Amino acid sequence: MKLNSKGQVTIPAELRVRHNLHEGDEVDVIEEGGALRIVRVEDAETRGRRLVRHMRGRGGAREVEGMSTDDLMDLLRGD
Secondary structure (H helix, E strand, O other): OOOOOOOOOOOHOEEEEEEEOOOOOOEEEEEEEOOEEEEEEEOOOOOOHHHOOOOOOOOOHHHHOOOOHHHOOOOOHOO
């Protein structure tokens, strides 16, 4: 692994999958006994919560308000 000019490294995909790390997750780098450890920030917002916060209010419920179940089924399924 190489350190880039901004002091960043890329965590290999296999390790990200194994440790359930996703884009936007918060981590800390801790010095311990002359070595560096990357640890997840425990109280950080989870990926799922970030997605829900991002999507909140984007459902477009106003467009279907007042439609019957049959109308919604026709809209979703078509012919």
